[in-house]
Amino acid sequence: MNFKNKNSLLKLTSLSLSILTAFSATALVGCSQTDAKAALQKAKDLYEKGNIEEAEYQLVLYLQDFPSDIEANILLGDWYSTDGNDKSLVYYRKAAKYTEYDENSLNYNTTSTLLSANVQSFTVKPAAKYTKSMTVSFSSNLFQVDKDSENGKIYKTDEQLDESDCKTTKWFSVNNSQKNISVYGKINCALWQFKNKDGENTYYEDDADFNSYSSIRYTNKAYSTAEIPEDAVSARLTYYDPSKEDTINVDEGVYIEYGSFIQGYSNSSTQTFTIPDLSNDDYVEYKDGKWTLYSNGTQTALEFDKISDNSFYMSVAGDLIGELDYTTSEAAENKVDKSKKYGISYKADSTRFACKRTDDAVNMNFNYKIDDEWANTGANDFDNAYPWCEMKRCNVSVKDNKKTVTYEGDSNYKEDGSNGNVMVEIPKFYTKRTVKDGYENISISGEKYDGYQVDPAFIGSDGKEADHIYVGAYFGSINEGDKILSVSQTYPEVKMLYKNTLSAAEKNGKGYSELDYVTYSALQKLFMIETGNINSSSVFSGVTADYYFYEDENKSAFAIVDAEKSNTIILGANTFTSRLAEGDSISIFSDWEEYKNTSEYQREIESITRDSSKNIIVTFSGDPVDIKTGKTAISNIPIKNGKTDGIDYCTGITDRGNGKSPFKYRGIENLYGSVMTILSNANFTKQEFNYSTADGSTYTLNADIPFQKEGFSDIDNINRKYAIKSMAYDSDNPLVMLPSKLGNGASALTSYGDYWLQYSSSKSATTRYIAIGGANDNFQLAGLFHMRAMIDADSNDTKELNYIGSRIMYR
Structure with a gap:
């Protein structure tokens, strides 16, 4: 599409804007459909008569009260385009926003999707008369972003980078159907910018330390996670700051992965295709691995690559996004097949920790719950993969050398020990591990193949293979x-x-x-x-960041106030006592050596508050005890069983x-x-x-x-x-x-x-x-x-x- 440039640009002064607002409030709000049609026709008549500025002004007023009128938005976009005004894109986008789309469609309102199967075909066409600089992207759940990085550092929402020696990625497409996005690899900082479909930027700074040798605490992180804004279509980040010292020399690359944690990937690439600008009845078709442009009754083959079968996500972006209607291959039926193999492969002598999924694990997704919410978007595909799908909680009771198993969900299942021990049943599987060409390869299957052996865990005392x-x-x-x-x-x-x-x-x-x-x-x-x-x-x-009294040479968690028969201990504030938290399992004693595995020593923190001097006031369960300054101490003990039962x-x-x-x-x-x-x-x-x-x-x-x-x-x-x-x-x-x-x-x-x-x-x-x-x-x-x-x-x-x-x- 070509935008014609003319010198006559509409300029509204603050006065005319005030008049416009007042007019809108009095003239059009609550007007009848007949009045609305008349106002629209008036704007058209003015334009036909060559009164361009007044016509545009009238149409702006009309659209303030009828913003979803697609025809009127396109019309105003056309007028501004002819007039050389950049506002034309604003109204084309509004028309695209209110257009009705097919369910299997990417468009202005739905710019991204998680693919459940491979893309077979699609067409790209204008949604609101034109497309401009539209791109279509396909990615796995992991892709590299540090190639051809730029010098400079992101500053809040500014488009221009500063002139430092920091490293910042170029803009890359993001899939806003996902909740979070993470970056890991050769990073020591994380400043994120996200751009929405209207070209507006948002900013997020992760102020944690990254890949520092100096700490093993969780404030020192291997990766940064950011929440993806709902309307984001692209992102970039500053990932390396040379002024930060003592950074671990991570082997290779900076990688993006969707989700709030790093999991296995199927490949580490992304494909982005720039669609030729389309207008009216033009469209681009992808079918049988080939791309074709249809324009003005002619067909032109586009020299684009075939879309990877390992694509997890599809997204569209651009100055003016059109509509992409797509079809996918039939999704595989979720049924247990013990003959499948599930594997990983990773470099054997590397600092990287994400693994490439192999065999039938390719394109599989792992997920879990954080309390009652899923950590990431999408199901856990391993719920339909053997042996994981048949791992289940149960009670195991043995009487007279006979085993009784009661599964979770049965009315007799208990977690208090009254029906036997609470166990997890694991079905027999076969395992293969090789180290070849510098890569670790591990695979599991429900059936035995060459190179696989029954996992030794399933060799029974009689030398026979146990089923569970x-x-x-x-x-x-x-x-x-x-x-x-x-x-x-x-x-x-x-x-x-x-x-x-x-x-x-x-x-x-x-x-x-x-x-x-x-x-x-x-x-x-x-x-x-x-x-x-x-x-x-x-x-x-x-549970790995508790306070352990025995290893603290300074014994930082002694009481600082005496108390008789009390369930409260007051502590000085320091880095050790700051680890204590409500719900923690703790013991109150004078020396760790006196600890016994009895209820007298096994307690929980019921509350933590601070006094006016910032001292820590800990209230704990159990019988009250005498608290002695400098003699009575508190320590975390292993957390009580059953904290995850909910x-x-x-x-x-x-x-x-x-x-x-x-x-x-x-x-x-x-x-x-x-x-x-x-x-x-x-x-x-x-x-x-x-x-x-x-x-x-x-x-x-x-x-x-x-x-x-x-x-x-x-x-x-x-x-x-x-x-x-x-x-x-x-x-x-x-x-x-x-x-x-x-x-x-x-x-x-x-x-x-x-x-x-x-x-x-x-x-x-x-x-x-x-x-x-x-x-x-x-x-x-x-x-x-x-x-x-x-x-x-x-x-x-x-x-x-x-x-x-x-x-x-x-x-």
Whole structure:
């Protein structure tokens, strides 16, 4: 379309604008349809007579009262266009806004959509007489945006960047059918601008720290998330500021992903096609992978690429958006097919943590609940994928060596222990893991293929394959008979000695045991493939930012005011006491060593307030106690079981803030964080890793696993040196994932994001057993792969076991 330029531009003075407003208020408001038609015709007559300015003025007045008149908006747009006035686009857009569109259509009102199947064909045509600079974009759920970046920094809503050496992306299309958008990779700042379909900018600054070595707290982030404005069609962001020092050297690229967390992707590209300007009956057709322009009775082939079958999203943008009517292939039926394979692939020695989805997992979406709302747009596709779709909560009761299973939803199902332990049933599956050409590849299927093996978790004590195994939904608590239970509304047992833990789990009956290594390894792979992410704490923070009295050398949480028989303790304000929050599980004592797993020591914070001196006033549950200044202390303890019971979906998190949020994964509460869990049937001796399956078969890993003794006293040091970078691979034991490299760019925010400790020298003959998951004060270094080979089964020293607990299983 060509806009003609003339010198006669309509200029309204402030006086004429005032007259216009007054006229509108008196002359047209409430007028009859006959009067409205007469006013419209008057404007047309004036225009025919050459009284252009008066005609435009009359039509503006008319449209103030009848803004949805499409014909009148187009007419005024035409007049302004002929007159060379840029306001023409305003009225063409208004006409496009009020146009009626087909359901399967992208247009001025609906500029984006999430695709449920591949696009087969579409046509693009004007909605309001013309299109101008219209683009059509297709993207996966992840695409790179830092190529050809510009120098300069975004300042609020200004279009012009400043003249700094910061790096800012060019404008890229966004899909406003999604709630949120995230950026990760080589970033150390995040200043967002969004542009709407009328060319107006909005601004958002994420003032967190990004990719800094100096902290493992949740104020230091690996990615930035922004809310997408409802009418946004494009965005850009400033992502790198050279003045910020000590930034982790992330391997490659800056990537955009839709949603509030980073998950697996199918490809990392976006396609944007610029449509030729169309007018009247012109249109562009896409069919059978080919693009054709139809204009003035002629056909012209457009040299555009075929649209990728891995496209997740489709969107339109431009100065004047037309209508795009589309058809998609028939969506695949959501039914369980055990023969499908679901996999991930990722660079084995990289700081990146998002994985490429492979096999039948391509274009699948993961989602979860935050309290009672979905975290992202779209369903969790793994609800129809085996084995995830058949993981379900249940009660398991064993009497006279006979198992009874009662599933959640049954009237007899209970979470209080009255009908047996609360467990999660996991169906048998087959697993394959390879490391090839520098990439980790992991895949799961319900059927056995070449290179796949039955996951060792399903090898029973008789050597046969079990159809199901069961994992405790909650951390272990101990009843009066010294039996470890998995029951809601109980406090996790801590200070647990290795041998006692194993025997207490077995007291539940034949088939019960403490969670073993091969089962935990299976859970790791289920989590990674479903989320498409190897850095679990970037998905769920868990309960990992609590205050732990024992590790605070200054003992910052002592009482500062005496009180007799009280349920209130007053504390000084500091970085440690600031971690306490309403609902926390806590203990009141004089020394952590006196803590016992009894109700006397197990309490919850009922409220937190501050006095006029900013001191922290904590009110807690339980019997009142005498509070002594400088002697009575408070500490978080592992959070009470059942905090996620109110979430009405199998996977979700309570929205209490980063590092203070219990979560559940497929019904298993707090798979990591809050309590470090003892694993059975695995150990290190002289730096060799040994593990066994339930039938007693024992295996030794042929790989060098790093050992070190650095604890959490120097956070900056361990964040640089002891986070997991890559995993060892033994072709004889391919499913075993233990660290082969630490540091080298890995941190709490990159790679696996977890801490590794093998607490022995290479010459030590002492057998060391394993605890996993990270404690409640380990922040972002606590996650799915946080492992410590440090437990001496022959030691009665509970000092190093203060935060060690249990989770039972049944096979």
